[in-house]
Amino acid sequence: MTLTQVVIVALLIAMLGSLFSALWFMFRDHGEGTRTVKALTWRISIWIVLFLFLIGGIYTGLITPSNSLQRAGQDGASSIDSGSSSR
16 A cells, blocks of 8 residues: 555545544534534545645646546447447
8 A cells, every 4th residue: 555545544534533523522512512513624624635635646646547437438338339239
């Protein structure tokens, strides 16, 4: 696993942790207090950092798209073409 993948996974885990802590605070505080809002603010901040990291990684070439969707579309189109000729 590369450092880029580790950073992305760590940010996703941090985001989920913040989301579940907000849920926990919401049930514990019964809608009173600011802990839920602070946890959700952390979640949004982590999302912004992750988004900027992904955009920056793609822009600098650190992260490269794999073209898997294009390959899947080509494979699907070829199977449709071969299926239509047998009719």
